[in-house]
Amino acid sequence: MIVCSCNVFSDHDVRTALSDEGTPRTARQVYGCLGCSPQCGRCARTIQDIMDEAVAGACGGGRPHGSRLG
Numbered sequence: 001m002i003v004c005s006c007n008v009f010s011d012h013d014v015r016t017a018l019s020d021e022g023t024p025r026t027a028r029q030v031y032g033c034l035g036c037s038p039q040c041g042r043c044a045r046t047i048q049d050i051m052d053e054a055v056a057g058a059c060g061g062g063r064p065h066g067s068r069l070g
Contacts, residue, residue, distance in 0.1 A: 003046050006039035007031070014050045027051070 001011050017024060017033040024030045027047040031037050038044065 003050070004036075004039075004043040006043075007034070007036040009034050009036070011046075011050055014047055015054065018051060018054045024051075 003009055003011050003014055013034055014030055017030050020033065024033050027044045028038065030047050030051070
């Protein structure tokens, strides 16, 4: 699925950036890893959601560290 229509990258591109050495810790760092910068910003929340899913998967499927209960 296309995550960012301004820079034209997909969820697969974001996940690939997250699996590389020097894993990005912020959405802005993901843009940098993909060789672009934020434009309209609408995709930042989706990027963060993908990052949260990756952390949850790495931690055995639980809640991402720092997420609020309820």
